[in-house]
Amino acid sequence: MAKLLGHHLVYLILFLSVFLLFASTEMGMVEARICQRRSKTWTGLCVNTGNCHRQCRNWEGAQRGACHAQFPGFACFCYFNC
Secondary structure (H helix, E strand, C coil), rough: HHHHHHHHHHHHHHHHHHHHHHHHHHHHHHCCCCEEEEEECCCCCCCCHHHHHHHHHHHHHEEEEEEEEEECEEEEEEEEEE
């Protein structure tokens, strides 16, 4: 009887350890929301995403930048944490 109780206790502790491991990793995964807006410092047609990215980061403090289609051509868009 004592041996059977010991096995149940070991399984219970193992189960709780695994449960707490998964629960703690789920709580830690919080993603920042990203907001997009058209660059306020870019002028003209955006044809080089690398230049747009650099300008958004250096001049506007954004996380990144990219060229996207916007009628009638392409514009530079910057991405910020909301």
